[in-house]
Amino acid sequence: MNSICALISRDDALDVLLAGVEIIPISQQPVDEAVGRISAGLIASSPLPAKSIAVTDGWAVRALDLVGASSYSPALLMMRPSWVESGEFLPDECDTVIESAWLDQKDDIFQIVSEPRPGEGTRPVGAEVAADFVVLSPGQKVRAIHSLIATKLGLESLSVRTPRLQIINVSGGGDQSFTAQYIAEAAARAGAVVTRMDVAKTTTAIASAMVATEAHLIVTIGGTGSGKTDVTIDSLRSIDIPVAHGIAITPGRTAAVGRKGDTPIIALPGDLEGALGTWLAVGLPLLDRLTSRERPIELRPIRRKISSAVGVAEVVLLASQAGEWLPLAVGELPLWALSQADAWMLVPADGEGFPAGELCQAYRFGDEK
Template identity: 25%
Template sequence: MPEMFQVLPPVEALKVLFDQLSPNVMTENVDTAEALDRVLIEKLTAPSSLPSFPRSTMDGYAVRAKDTFGATESLPAYLNVIGEVPMGRGFELEVGLAQAAIVYTGGMIPPGADAVVMVERTQKLDAKNIEVLRAVAPGENVIEVGEDVKEGEPLFDSGHILRPQDLGGLMALGITKVTVAARPRVAIVSTGDEVVPPEQTPGLGQVRDVNTYTIAGLAARSGGIPQQKGIIRDDYDCLFSATREALDTADVLVVSAGSSVSTRDLTADVVNNLGKPGVVVHGVAVRPGKPTVLGVCNGKPVIGLPGNPVSAMVVAGLFLVPLLWRLQGLVKPPARQRVTAILAHNIASVTGREDFVQVRLVERESELRAEPIFGKSNLIYTLVKSEGMVCVPLDSNGLHKGERVEVELF
């Protein structure tokens, strides 16, 4: 049967979708402890210096560096120990000429001292006196005030995705709440008379729902809140009613449909009637995933995915993932992790489309090799058994064994 839609390259299709959207990034204040992977929507500066007092990086003795100049094992410097700096508290005495104070790692450097001699570089003479066996320079083994970050120093710009170390850095400065982009709500509707829930034993001709869960996982990883709206049979009225209700409570609607032309047309018809302008892209020059529908309904994006699991996940990675980051205020999504590997087998293609082929990574003879996992797009375990994908470019008729290829990791 001839195709009834015009295909666009993925980059062009995504641009068409984005050109129809004017996302209004919603914000919320959250506890910093709960802000991992959230997109910051404020510019943060340090409210104070860190550390706020000079600290020792070693167990040893806080000294005036000049009192140790020239010290060697054969000609040590002699210093009088005036006390011990307690952890978590200050020290009332000041280190003066030819004096030292016992300090511990992370402890405060007492007034008058400007360096720390490691305990291994000293020798006790008695309870009050030590020999310093090697000289230290000013600032040696000391973290100065503001050496980590200075008061007023920029920390993060708006649009920064908070990492584990960022949370620790904010907590160190007492920043316990942050303003972040609200997570987009992603309604996921799965369709098909043959699709049943995973907990149900399929009958003849039936399959368990896969796409709801792979798409929900992708949405959650991209900052979205997946809303599973169940399985709808291949009936226009049922699908229209379910998608309209789902779109009312979500920011994005994803419909996982069948791969037949009739099912694609059903999804497109529904999208065209959910709101204006309706379908903006019907068909993408990509394999797997050609029967893709992109739409905008009264300001909300809608993505119609092919029903085959591999196709659905590839298309969701191309369109849903960057869309969710865009709705959180990021013009460009975070860079995906990639590795370079040697292709283990030829990959055939045709010009005019992008082919995405799953690969497993194997190290042989100290080189990383990408072994294609060839399989039909309705076989979920071609994805399960792979570590990433190789993209055959739009203008290429294939890739050859032995070529160095870029593997986008899952």
């Protein structure tokens, strides 16, 4: 049975996890499978489009040949211009696409009855993406638009950092399976490749799963409390894995951190509140370190006062409202608040909260929620 003697701070828990952790190596992922991964960077090697293209159906012409053209004084062409469809490259020497009605043919003489603007009806070289444009910065999450650009640049793969995360779900019944699923999906949205293993709530089963696991990050779920059947922490210690049990985070007090050699381990509670609170407070920063990601911070004033207990870091759920952050819940993550939250923040343990109107740093939900 686990016991919690003294709580370590959230910062100390992070130090345990981050000690010696290195950014994982770059790997190549097929473009169509890279969405959601964390990029190692992409710079456009050539402009898009590489040649001017038509954005409307019409006649491809050179605008300089049609200066002053009108119905009273049409411009004469000795050859029929080329017809292009939207999306096609313009012929060499052409820089403009005109409507079909502007061309009047009499015998072998072709007349243009209106003067176009140079470039009209076209998208010029580099209008979509300039050469050397930074499509993806290192640490940026790959989105569908990035995949599209990479495909148009002729790339078959993208350079990404893909951490492997192993979840060991210590089966306890009830809502715990949902907790494991929720954390797995949240980690996947943050760029990890997640595998899940369900094991019995016994010392032997947990220890065996831990010994067999190879990953960049190991997360156990369940069995971290002080109940008679909560044996996760004792199981880790039985195979000589040092564990700091009890973190000054609300929610998430019964969580633990440790290391299996160079691999960080986070032992999450089985309840969703405690698991998610700990994941946001220490799991995401660790995952960000592994992928060299800088998670965007959004600074806004808070609409009403946040009160917090000194000595404990508290997770706060926030809604975006009229350019401010509206606190929904402090130190707890009820489902109604999670369903309404746009962002979250962490009140540090050395403060008592924030007064109304103070600028507060928050992280947008999206990867985690």
